Amino acid sequence: MGKRGSNLQQTIVHIILVALILALLVFAVLGRGNNSEIKKELLEKQTAMLIEASPQNTQLEINKQNVNGLIKNVEIKDYRISIDVGSVESEKGYMFFSKYDVSVKEEETKFIIKIE
Amino acid sequence: MNKKAQTGEAILMIVKLFLIMVIAFSIYFIASLFLDYHIDTLNVEASLLGEEILNCLSSKEPLVIDDEFKSRQDEIKKYCGINGGNNSYIGINITLAEGEYLLLEENKELKESLYLYETPYIETSVKNSRAPGKYTKETNITVLTEEEEKLVLNLEILIANEV
Numbered sequence: 001m002g003k004r005g006s007n008l009q010q011t012i013v014h015i016i017l018v019a020l021i022l023a024l025l026v027f028a029v030l031g032r033g034n035n036s037e038i039k040k041e042l043l044e045k046q047t048a049m050l051i052e053a054s055p056q057n058t059q060l061e062i063n064k065q066n067v068n069g070l071i072k073n074v075e076i077k078d079y080r081i082s083i084d085v086g087s088v089e090s091e092k093g094y095m096f097f098s099k100y101d102v103s104v105k106e107e108e109t110k111f112i113i114k115i116e
Numbered sequence: 117m118n119k120k121a122q123t124g125e126a127i128l129m130i131v132k133l134f135l136i137m138v139i140a141f142s143i144y145f146i147a148s149l150f151l152d153y154h155i156d157t158l159n160v161e162a163s164l165l166g167e168e169i170l171n172c173l174s175s176k177e178p179l180v181i182d183d184e185f186k187s188r189q190d191e192i193k194k195y196c197g198i199n200g201g202n203n204s205y206i207g208i209n210i211t212l213a214e215g216e217y218l219l220l221e222e223n224k225e226l227k228e229s230l231y232l233y234e235t236p237y238i239e240t241s242v243k244n245s246r247a248p249g250k251y252t253k254e255t256n257i258t259v260l261t262e263e264e265e266k267l268v269l270n271l272e273i274l275i276a277n278e279v
Contacts, residue, residue, distance in 0.1 A: 014129060018136055025140040029147045038155075045157045052164045079200025097165060097193070097201025 036088040039068040043083045047074075048096035051081070051115060056100050060113040074111040076104045158249025158275045165204055166251040166273040172196035173208075173269070178260040181210070181218060192222045205230065207272040210259065230274045246277035 043066070050060055062083075064071050072084040075093070079102070082093030096102075098115065105112045169192065173179060188195050192206045205227040208220045221227070230248040251273040259267045 010125065010129065014132070017133055021133075021136055021140050025144055028144050032144075032148055042155055045155055049157055049160060049164065052161065052168075079202075095201060095203050096161075097168075097198050097204070099168070099197050099199070 036069060036086040040083055040085040040088050040090060041094075043068050043071070043085060044081055044090065044094040047083065047113070048081050048094045051096050051098055051102055051113065054098075054115045056115065058115040060115070062111045062113070064109055064111070071111065074104050074106070074113070076102055076113070156246070156249075158246070158277065159251070160249070162204070162249035162251035162273040162275045165198075165201060165206070165275070166253060166271055168198060169196055169206060169208075169273070170253065170255065170271060172198075173257060178258040178264050180260045181212075186218065186220075188220055190222050190224075192220055201275075203276040205272075205274040205276075207270075209270040209272070210257070211268045211270075212261065226276060227274055230276055248277065249273075249275040 043062075047060065047062065054060070062071060062074060066085075069086045072086070072089075073082075074084075075082045075090075077093070079097065080093035080095050082090035084090055100115050103114050103116070105114065172195070179185070192208060193199070193201065193204075202223075203226070204223060206220075206222040207227065210218045212218055251271075253271045255269050255271070256266045257269045259265060
């Protein structure tokens with residue numbers, strides 16, 4: 001009885017530890033995949049290319065509550081676009097080119113990029 | 117159960133857990149390699165800039181190749197009214213006659229540094245962190261020199277990862 005109880009106890013501890021390790025692994029991998037840094041890079045590059053390909057008098061709207069997370073700020077300065085996603089703040093932004101004046105305006109639920 | 121057997125089982129369990137952790141870390145490391153990808157848009161950006169330059173040149177047809185046009189070295193983007201994108205090299209090569217070319221280049225130094233990528237024996241550490249985006253196109257353009265004629269224009273765009 002004593003031996004059986006001890007074996008059962010050991011097996012339970014074993015299972016709990018393995019489950020813990022696997023849970024940590026799953027969270028770590030998911031965390032890496034949902035990295036705000038990647039989402040920021042993705043958004044900046046997508047928006048930069050949209051601006052580059054847009055004709056005059058185009059408006060691009062970026063919802064603050066975005067599929068990539070909460071967008072806190074969009075800034076355009078010296079033909080560089082910086083987008084802050086979640087807790088990640090853009091350091092130097094992403095360079096783009098355009099024949100037109102590009103500006104950004106913040107509204108309650110979205111950012112509007114104007115290409116004039 | 118005797119003490120020796122108990123110690124043996126405890127050691128075996130530690131070894132098992134250690135193996136599981138090694139496997140977990142390996143999976144995490146391999147997953148990280150795939151997830152830590154670089155989103156490379158440089159080739160698309162190079163083609164966007166290239167098309168913009170070609171549109172600009174074709175809108176000015178017949179292109180007057182005079183001293184003013186030839187003095188446009190390092191001012192191709194300005195000539196086309198394009199702002200920003202300082203991380204790009206633009207090369208326009210117009211074949212005027214056999215063996216005679218007109219070459220306009222913007223950001224020539226950038227091209228020299230970016231071409232390190234095509235030199236395999238140079239150490240990777242010397243090179244920029246990412247390969248540049250590249251766009252080349254050969255097209256015909258109507259040019260006014262002494263008379264109006266169709267000439268071959270070669271356009272080359274290189275975009276560096278960051279400047």
